[in-house]
Amino acid sequence: MQTVLDHIEERRETFRQAPFFQFLHSPQDDPVRTLGFVKHAAYFIMAFADLNHYALRSLGPNDRWQARQAVEDTHHWPWFLDDLAALGLDDIQPFSETLRFLWSEDNRAARLLPYRLWSMAERADPLERVVIIEAIEAAGEVFCRAMAGIADRIPPVPLGQKLHYVAETRHFAVEHDADGSHEEALHGGNDVTLEVDPALRARHLALVSEVFDHFTALIDELHVHARRIAA
Numbered sequence: 495m496q497t498v499l500d501h502i503e504e505r506r507e508t509f510r511q512a513p514f515f516q517f518l519h520s521p522q523d524d525p526v527r528t529l530g531f532v533k534h535a536a537y538f539i540m541a542f543a544d545l546n547h548y549a550l551r552s553l554g555p556n557d558r559w560q561a562r563q564a565v566e567d568t569h570h571w572p573w574f575l576d577d578l579a580a581l582g583l584d585d586i587q588p589f590s591e592t593l594r595f596l597w598s599e600d601n602r603a604a605r606l607l608p609y610r611l612w613s614m615a616e617r618a619d620p621l622e623r624v625v626i627i628e629a630i631e632a633a634g635e636v637f638c639r640a641m642a643g644i645a646d647r648i649p650p651v652p653l654g655q656k657l658h659y660v661a662e663t664r665h666f667a668v669e670h671d672a673d674g675s676h677e678e679a680l681h682g683g684n685d686v687t688l689e690v691d692p693a694l695r696a697r698h699l700a701l702v703s704e705v706f707d708h709f710t711a712l713i714d715e716l717h718v719h720a721r722r723i724a725a
Contacts (some may be wrong), residue, residue, distance in 0.1 A: 573659035
């Protein structure tokens with residue numbers, strides 16, 4: 495499985511170099527305004543709790559690791575709602591307009607991402623699901639670090655309250671990477687037999703690439719919004 499872990503790291507580094515993240519890392523006159531793009535990620539961020547709880551989390555006796563990872567990520571969405579208010583993005587508008595915004599073509603990739611990941615998870619066997627979770631975690635680590643980098647440039651006084659989702663989820667991503675549980679699961683610690691068959695290995699590599707391709711579609715869409723908002 496080391497080949498799969500190496501591929502995850504290669505795709506993570508490629509993902510990190512995407513134009514969206516380069517844009518976020520560049521100096522911005524108004525970091526609060528720059529974070530305005532997060533409302534366009536709302537559909538995915540809110541759906542992620544369901545994705546974790548109902549699709550990525552297995553209920554089998556040998557899936558304790560998957561369940562733990564999923565539960566840890568299921569409770570972040572209330573932080574996102576708090577951050578929307580803190581960033582001045584908690585718009586008062588008719589409910590129909592909110593639905594129109596969420597289901598607009600401008601936010602198409604944010605809607606499709608949870609559906610695509612859900613479809614992958616439902617078709618996956620236990621070891622494939624671990625591979626999918628690790629690829630999601632790797633992409634999420636890059637995204638969370640980038641958001642937190644902007645939050646770090648915001649003086650505490652303008653907002654009047656601390657950002658939680660934007661600033662704090664990076665710590666969970668780092669902890670998931672650092673605790674070694676992914677290597678344990680992929681190497682059999684989750685009571686799953688280590689795969690050595692070339693066809694299986696190719697399947698797992700393809701799953702990693704598919705996850706990162708779907709996340710790339712999201713950040714490409716968010717890049718368009720971020721540039722427009724910052725202009």
